[in-house]
Amino acid sequence: MGLDLSHIRLCEKTDDELSYLYSSDFEHNPEFLQRHQHLVNYKIETSSFFHFYIFKNAKDKTLYESYFPEEDKSLHLIGSPAQLSDEIRRIEAANNLLPEEKFMSETTYSPTNNIFAKPVTYTLVLYAIAYEKVPVFYYREIGYQRKGMTSSFYEDFENNQLYFKKADVQKAALYVDQRKSQPGLKDSFQQNFIDNFIEGESIFWPNW
Secondary structure (H helix, E strand, O other), rough: OEEEEEEEEEEEOOOOOOEEEHHHHHOOHHHHHHHHHEEOOOEEEEEEEEEEEEEEHHHHHHHHHHHHHOHHHEEEEOOOOOOOOHHHHHHHHHHOHHHHEEEEEEEEEOOOOOOOOEEEEEEEEEEEEEEEEEEEEEEEEEEEEEEOOOOOOHHHHOOOOOOOOHHHHHHHOOOOOOOOOOOOOOHHHHHHHHHHOOOOOOEEEEEE
């Protein structure tokens, strides 16, 4: 991970423009969203899952259940997916699950509130059971910078926040790292983020 700065503008969906934002990303600026409603698209996404866990042995199952005592233990199986194929088919039939909607992933859980707690590994089995149509807006990148800002930038700007005012970008320029190890960075930021920033169209998007 690290700092990524992007200057973007919303656009029509094309074969080349595959990146998008959700309409909920614009909740702090509904006027901007309303102005660009002609660019709205819709994606079908999973809204609900049915899931169960497969543990390699009883010890791992017991350990996991000690971390999450409130979970339904009837959906905690012991064995391997191959060994449990008949049981998995029974679960699918009993819950009207489609095998083609199944997704399996081996996962390791480590408690964050106890650094001495033992991690536990299990196989998560997921089935998509409900879908929803969500509005999205595709965008193109106008300018980009990787890192190159002083530490104070992180105090005055929020991670993954969209900024719509040119004044915000001009403020960000004050934090461009001007050490000799970063030659030309200030001019590059001016060119890719300020000179071509169109208020009402452009978005400044820091992410770290």
